[in-house]
Amino acid sequence: MKTRGIRVITIRRDLDDHHTHPSPGLRVVHVAAARPGQPVVASRRVVEDLHHVVAATESLATSGTTDGTWVEDADRYVLVCTNGRHDACCATQGRPLVRHLRTTAWADEVWECSHIGGDRFAGNLVLLPDSLYFGRCGPADAERVLTAHDDGRLDLESLRGRSTLTLVEQAAEHFARAELELDRLAAVTGVTTTSPGRVSVALGDGRIVDVVVERKLVVAPSPLTCKGRDGLDYPVFVLAGLTVTP
Numbered sequence: 001m002k003t004r005g006i007r008v009i010t011i012r013r014d015l016d017d018h019h020t021h022p023s024p025g026l027r028v029v030h031v032a033a034a035r036p037g038q039p040v041v042a043s044r045r046v047v048e049d050l051h052h053v054v055a056a057t058e059s060l061a062t063s064g065t066t067d068g069t070w071v072e073d074a075d076r077y078v079l080v081c082t083n084g085r086h087d088a089c090c091a092t093q094g095r096p097l098v099r100h101l102r103t104t105a106w107a108d109e110v111w112e113c114s115h116i117g118g119d120r121f122a123g124n125l126v127l128l129p130d131s132l133y134f135g136r137c138g139p140a141d142a143e144r145v146l147t148a149h150d151d152g153r154l155d156l157e158s159l160r161g162r163s164t165l166t167l168v169e170q171a172a173e174h175f176a177r178a179e180l181e182l183d184r185l186a187a188v189t190g191v192t193t194t195s196p197g198r199v200s201v202a203l204g205d206g207r208i209v210d211v212v213v214e215r216k217l218v219v220a221p222s223p224l225t226c227k228g229r230d231g232l233d234y235p236v237f238v239l240a241g242l243t244v245t246p
Contacts, residue, residue: 006060007163011079011111025049028056029073030066033131033164036173037189037202042129043070077128078106078146079113086115088226093123093138100139106146120224120234121160130185133160153183165191171237172199172211179242180209197240212241 011029025046032041043066047056059067080098084091094112101110118124121135125142127149134145137158145155156177161170169191177183182203190202194210201209217233224232 006064009079009116010114011077013111026053028053029077029128030057030060030070031129031131033129033162035164036162036191040129040131042073042075044073045070073129076109076149077111077126078109079111079116079126079128081114081116081122081124081126082112083115087119087122087228089119089122090115090124092226097123097125097137097139097142101142104143104146118160119226120228122225124160125158126163131163133163134158135160148183149185152185154185156183166193167235168197168213168215168237169193169199171213173201175211175213175239175242176201176203176209179239180244206246208245210241210243210245211239214238214240 025048027044027046029042029044034040045056047053056069059065078101080094080101081090082094082098098110098112101107113126116124116126116133118133118135123135123137123142125134125137125145126132127134127145130149132149132154134141134155135158137145141155141158145158148155154177156174159174161167161174165173173188173191177188182188184204187204188201189204190200192200192202194200197213197215199211199213201211203209214237216236216238218236220228220232220234223230224234
């Protein structure tokens, strides 16, 4: 799957999924994650059990596309990382977040998920099929994120970025949005790296934002995660220049 740029994530409703959400078989979801300005595409199919997953996803592994057995999936998936095996912070922050979201209007969209990276940003929230990552989310933060997304907006305070962009591109989009106060999801229609550290951000109103980003290593004042060690470095991205062209 890696050669096709595919990341596999396992999801579940909760430990009592079979009892609280009875349904035959297992749901397999494929999200064709898009860059800004491109349509997002999701499809799914149901298989009898885990033994059928490999056969069901064979076309993804060989051609990178789904075959005729998949149907369009219009659902939004609100994923919360609760994988404590990789780092306990994800479970410590994620599981209370899941329990809270199950009491809200978004309960039917919420899924626990396997490790998605960014332990130091726990609790982590991923919205599919838009492929948006949000970090350091407690219950109130998650509600703010989902309320904004329902309205076609991004909560910039919690936004980590998009899985389809490089780290520098994610930083550039964030700087462009923050500097120009653009929280509408559709406000950015394209993100393109033009040279190392320089990114062109296309806006929905026709403007182009040229963003220069510098990457620096900073010594963490304390362990970054529950399993982290003292004195580790971590990267930060700094806005070095921003020019708007009408």
